[in-house]
Amino acid sequence: MKEFFKQYSPFYKNYKLQFIYAFIGIILVASATAGTAYAIQPLLDDIFINKDEEMLYMMPVFVILLYTAKGFGRYIQAYYISFIGQDITRIVRDRLFSHVLNLDMDFFQKKHGGELVSRIINDINRIQQAVSNYVAEFIREVLTIVALIGLVIYHSPELAFYGLVVLPLAIWPLSKLAKRMKKLSFKSQESNADITSSLSESFNNIEIIKANSTEEIEAKKFSIHNLNFFKYNMKAVRTNELTSPLMEIIGSLAFAAVILVGGSKVISGELTTGTFSSFIAALFMLYTPIKRLSSLYNKMQDALAANDRINEMLNSKATIISGNKEFPENIEKISFNNVSLNYGDFQALKSISFEAKKGDKIALVGDSGGGKSSLINTIIRFYDISEGEIKLNDNLLNELSLKSLRENISIVTQRVYIFNDTISANVAYGYEIDEKRVIEVLKQAHAYDFVSKMEDGINTKLDEFGTNLSGGQRQRIAIARALYKKPKILILDEATSALDNESESIISQVIDDVSVDKITFIIAHRLSTIKNASKIAVFKDGEIIDMNTEENLLKSCKEYQRLYNLANI
Numbered sequence: 001m002k003e004f005f006k007q008y009s010p011f012y013k014n015y016k017l018q019f020i021y022a023f024i025g026i027i028l029v030a031s032a033t034a035g036t037a038y039a040i041q042p043l044l045d046d047i048f049i050n051k052d053e054e055m056l057y058m059m060p061v062f063v064i065l066l067y068t069a070k071g072f073g074r075y076i077q078a079y080y081i082s083f084i085g086q087d088i089t090r091i092v093r094d095r096l097f098s099h100v101l102n103l104d105m106d107f108f109q110k111k112h113g114g115e116l117v118s119r120i121i122n123d124i125n126r127i128q129q130a131v132s133n134y135v136a137e138f139i140r141e142v143l144t145i146v147a148l149i150g151l152v153i154y155h156s157p158e159l160a161f162y163g164l165v166v167l168p169l170a171i172w173p174l175s176k177l178a179k180r181m182k183k184l185s186f187k188s189q190e191s192n193a194d195i196t197s198s199l200s201e202s203f204n205n206i207e208i209i210k211a212n213s214t215e216e217i218e219a220k221k222f223s224i225h226n227l228n229f230f231k232y233n234m235k236a237v238r239t240n241e242l243t244s245p246l247m248e249i250i251g252s253l254a255f256a257a258v259i260l261v262g263g264s265k266v267i268s269g270e271l272t273t274g275t276f277s278s279f280i281a282a283l284f285m286l287y288t289p290i291k292r293l294s295s296l297y298n299k300m301q302d303a304l305a306a307n308d309r310i311n312e313m314l315n316s317k318a319t320i321i322s323g324n325k326e327f328p329e330n331i332e333k334i335s336f337n338n339v340s341l342n343y344g345d346f347q348a349l350k351s352i353s354f355e356a357k358k359g360d361k362i363a364l365v366g367d368s369g370g371g372k373s374s375l376i377n378t379i380i381r382f383y384d385i386s387e388g389e390i391k392l393n394d395n396l397l398n399e400l401s402l403k404s405l406r407e408n409i410s411i412v413t414q415r416v417y418i419f420n421d422t423i424s425a426n427v428a429y430g431y432e433i434d435e436k437r438v439i440e441v442l443k444q445a446h447a448y449d450f451v452s453k454m455e456d457g458i459n460t461k462l463d464e465f466g467t468n469l470s471g472g473q474r475q476r477i478a479i480a481r482a483l484y485k486k487p488k489i490l491i492l493d494e495a496t497s498a499l500d501n502e503s504e505s506i507i508s509q510v511i512d513d514v515s516v517d518k519i520t521f522i523i524a525h526r527l528s529t530i531k532n533a534s535k536i537a538v539f540k541d542g543e544i545i546d547m548n549t550e551e552n553l554l555k556s557c558k559e560y561q562r563l564y565n566l567a568n569i
């Protein structure tokens with residue numbers, strides 16, 4: 001808990017004014033609560049017993065004032081405290097999202113998208129209450145307790161002793177309950193993340209679910225996660241709700257003692273009825289904030305568990321570190337020297353060495369799993385190599401700034417990413433929209449024909465998955481996006497796989513034209529796509545077993561002959 005507040009206290013200094021207003025509210029609530037208990041004594045002694053008429057008119061005014069002050073105090077406290085909580089969580093959520101976006105590709109491969117969504121939304125919501133409301137409630141309840149304890153001691157120190165002596169008894173069971181709450185909160189949050197993951201998986205894979213009629217299977221899988229969530233929540237409710245009866249039973253012991261001792265003092269005339277009633281009222285009122293404090297402590301455990309999960313993410317660091325050199329103005333060559341790449345224990349690339357020059361179109365071919373995409377991963381630094389070196393001109397790849405490196409590389413993969421925005425914003429993604437250039441690259445990508453026929457042309461809105469486009473049209477938009485930023489390295493990973501033969505051959509021509517001032521890598525299973533490649537690298541089990549022109553490979557490389565024959569069956 002100390003750690004938690006240490007982590008969030010630096011935020012508080014930005015909210016000095018809001019804290020002052022909230023604190024005024026808290027003081028009003030605490031003192032009005034104690035005032036209400038105090039009011040019972042003059043009510044009984046002066047009005048009912050001494051029949052004091054002046055008091056009869058003063059008391060109603062006093063009570064209205066007390067409750068108005070309490071209501072007003074509660075309102076400003078609630079408003080300003082919520083403001084602080086909402087604002088801190090907004091900032092933490094922004095920070096967490098941009099931190100996560102900057103983590104390695106590997107992190108995203110291992111974590112489920114739904115789990116990340118759950119942490120950024122649900123876990124942060126759970127800390128919102130803790131950073132603000134719980135703090136305010138804590139202060140308010142403590143002040144109320146102090147004011148009420150002051151009042152009971154003022155009325156009768158002896159009775160106060162009997163009324164309060166049992167309190168320490170409650171500490172041990174309450175702390176046990178709190179520990180259990182933290183454990184349960186952690187489990188409940190994990191199963192909440194499972195629910196979100198399961199939902200996002202189902203909606204992302206809806207096509208395959210429908211095509212295989214697996215709605216029922218998926219619904220059953222979901223209901224298992226849902227049931228787990230329910231079970232953990234119910235366990236948490238059981239634990240949390242125990243606090244209240246526990247406190248009440250302990251409180252009843254105190255009341256019993258007070259009635260016995262206090263009652264006999266009233267009978268013997270040592271105490272007035274009014275003082276005794278006011279004392280009892282204060283004691284009653286005292287147990288409410290104490291009960292609230294202990295349930296606050298339990299709820300805090302939920303926030304602590306959420307915070308542990310948030311910190312786990314904030315503490316994961318990117319291992320792909322940016323260099324500080326700019327990408328060379330004029331790219332001459334890229335060279336691979338004995339490059340290996342491991343994914344954990346698995347070696348995906350083994351001793352790769354070759355060089356590609358400006359204007360080269362390097363085709364990467366080979367069986368599935370051969371390592372072609374892994375090579376691309378090393379160029380764009382989605383993964384860092386385990387051995388060897390990659391150089392751009394004479395700069396080591398990892399000496400370049402990541403931003404500059406990625407600004408100068410365009411990659412088109414088989415999976416096309418469309419953002420929920422206009423066609424022009426999708427094409428110019430990450431850059432200022434220059435409509436002339438958008439149209440130019442759409443034409444190059446052979447996409448302008450269909451775009452210009454759309455109702456709003458390049459301003460037509462696409463949805464997130466580009467469902468208002470065909471597969472081939474989506475690919476053309478992706479190719480236009482890749483050309484828009486005038487990359488110095490162009491990577492096409494099965495980028496034309498969804499195109500018909502005619503469009504594919506036109507786009508191959510376009511690629512030939514644009515590739516003169518860049519280095520182009522092309523991965524394609526359709527060998528017609530790579531017929532104009534300057535060199536073809538043949539991958540097998542993470543190695544390049546041969547690299548040559550198609551003509552030479554057909555003469556001397558058995559593996560290429562095999563691929564060629566397979567492709568031409």
Ligand SMILES: Nc1ncnc2c1ncn2[C@@H]1O[C@H](COP(=O)(O)OP(=O)(O)OP(=O)(O)O)[C@@H](O)[C@H]1O
Nearest residue numbers: 109343346348366367368369370371372373374375
């Ligand atoms: N992120 C990853 N983590 C662990 N292993 C991976 C990862 N990406 C790829 N691999 C493994 O590395 C090997 C090479 O994969 P890669 O994607 O480079 O092959 P590929 O030649 O591009 O295949 P395809 O033609 O099917 O796209 C495969 O065995 C694959 O399972």
